[in-house]
Amino acid sequence: MQLFIEFIEKNWMLALVWGALVLALYVYESMKAGKSVGVQGLSDLVNREQAIILDIREASEFKQGHIINAWNIPQKDIENRMVELEKSKDKPVVVVCKLGQSASGVTKKLKAEGFSRVDKLAGGMTEWTSANLPLVKS
DSSP states (O other): OHHHHHHHHHTHHHHHHHHHHHHHHHHHHHHHHOOEEOHHHHHHHHHHHOOEEEEOSOHHHHHHOBOTTOEEOOGGGTTTTGGGTGGGTTSOEEEEOSSSSTHHHHHHHHHHTTOSOEEEETTHHHHHHHTTOOOBOO
16 A cells, blocks of 8 residues: 555656546546436336336346336347337336446437437436335236
8 A cells, every 4th residue: 555655646647647537437428328316216207207117137137026117128138129118219218227337338228219318227226125115026
């Protein structure tokens, strides 16, 4: 650790540039993937604007517990099953995955296909279940 601090002290300009690049990459990726909504925001979107909940987990995970009225299209099948979502392009879509990380790629694809409002659930199903919100098991 002492060597790391010494390196930073001697090369502060390099460390500053590296930090700025990491921050810029983070901001760029965050903006590209769309915004995140929390569990309360998801509930509001569904109740006020009839948002579509798109669960991209595998069918086996989906059957173990999912949000009521969620559509299950596994991430690997999104491109082949995009036609199922076409009629909902004008509605908000909230993409849900297990942890909230893999939803970013799907939000990018949906935006590229012309969906106007696409968000992801922050924390994914892990956040939903930790908030003790209801699950449908099938």
